[in-house]
Every structure is written in structure tokens, then in C-alpha cells.
Amino acid sequence: MAVNQQTAEELIDLVFRLQRELRCVAQRSSDPRGPGTALQAVMRMIGEETELRATELAAKLGIGAAGLSRHISELVELGYVLRRPHPDDGRAYLISLTPAGAQAVAEEMQRRSTLLKQMLGDWTEDEAAAASHSLGKLTETLYHSIRAMKPGTTQMPIPAGDHN
Incomplete structure (x- = not known):
């Protein structure tokens, strides 16, 4: 059964509200001596890979080359x-975390997860696991759906067998 329009709109609203609240969690748990939340986000994305091209990182972050260059330089x-x-493309750069960067990302995750765990003090483990599962499924669905779209369109490709 397909998701109806109202449910989709409610889900979008809730995701944006969640995003705002997570930014607050990030700000409250941040080490004021370390990089700010924007730089931490860049570092987390870098840490998801062993090493990646600057252009790939910019695309993952949804920012332009100039903005990324400033973040990376800092x-x-x-x-x-x-x-x-x-090594194979003189115009490109490869980006990776240093051991200090990997440690900073791990410490930031520890601070955030500790704060979130405190905030979820009245949740059961089953409730938290169910929320994690649902958010993971939503994230994977959106990830694959966006990549299935033709660049510059908002239309999903027609699944095989649905050409009526």
C-alpha cells in the first residue's frame, strides 16, 4: 500500500524538526576547543571513507568546491x-583524516551519544532500536531513490513492468 500525501508531508516535517533538534544536541555536546559543528560534519563524512577525492566529498556534502576548500584548509x-x-590525476586531491582527526570524530560521537542517551532516559532499548531501524530504513530508501533519479529531474524512473 502506498504512502499517502498527508503522511509524506508529516514525515518531511518531522525529519526537519529532528534535524533542528539534532543540531542542538551537536552544539550542546561540542567541545568548545575543537572544530565547530560544520567542520565536525565534514570530518565525519571524510571518516566514512579511507580516502576520497575532494570533488566526491563536496558532492556528498552538497556544497561547492570553494566552500569545501575553505573547510579543508582549516x-x-x-x-x-x-x-x-x-597520484593519477594532477588536478585532483585526496582527503583523509589524520589520527588526531579520527580521534576527534570518535570523541565527538562519544559526547553526542552520551548526551542523547541521557535525553532518552525514559525510552526502552526496544523503542530506541525501533527508532534506529526506521531512521536507517528511511535513510537507505532516500539514498537509493535520489541516486535512481536522472540528474536535474524530480521524477523517479518507472519500474520495469509498469510501462502502461
Whole structure:
């Protein structure tokens, strides 16, 4: 059975509200001596890969090359990120976390998860696991659906066998 329009709208509203609240959690749990929340997000994305091209990182973050360049320069200066020329493409750079960067990401995750665990003090483990499962399923569905769309469109491809 398909999701109806009202449910889709409610879900969008709830996801945006969740996003705002998670930003507050990130700000409350941040180490004021460390990188800000925007740089932490960049570092988390870098940490998901061993090493990646700057252009791939910009696409994952949804920002332009100039904005990414500023973030990367700051993170290199702070000692959290390495930037090296791509061995096969002289125009490209490969980005990775330094050991200090990986440690900073792990410590930030620990602070955030500790705060979230406190905030969810009246939840059961089953409730938290169910929420995690639902958010994971939503994230995977959106990830694959967006990548299935043709660039510059808002239309999903027609599934095989549905060409009426």
C-alpha cells in the first residue's frame, strides 16, 4: 500500500524538526576547543571513507568546491585532515583524516551519544532500536531513490513492468 500525501508531508516535517533538534544536541555536546559543528560534519563524512577525492566529498556534502576548500584548509591547519595530490590525476586531491582527526570524530560521537542517551532516559532499548531501524530504513530508501533519479529531474524512473 502506498504512502499517502498527508503522511509524506508529516514525515518531511518531522525529519526537519529532528534535524533542528539534532543540531542542538551537536552544539550542546561540542567541545568548545575543537572544530565547530560544520567542520565536525565534514570530518565525519571524510571518516566514512579511507580516502576520497575532494570533488566526491563536496558532492556528498552538497556544497561547492570553494566552500569545501575553505573547510579543508582549516581542518588541515588544525591537524585533523590530510590533503594530498591524487597520484593519477594532477588536478585532483585526496582527503583523509589524520589520527588526531579520527580521534576527534570518535570523541565527538562519544559526547553526542552520551548526551542523547541521557535525553532518552525514559525510552526502552526496544523503542530506541525501533527508532534506529526506521531512521536507517528511511535513510537507505532516500539514498537509493535520489541516486535512481536522472540528474536535474524530480521524477523517479518507472519500474520495469509498469510501462502502461
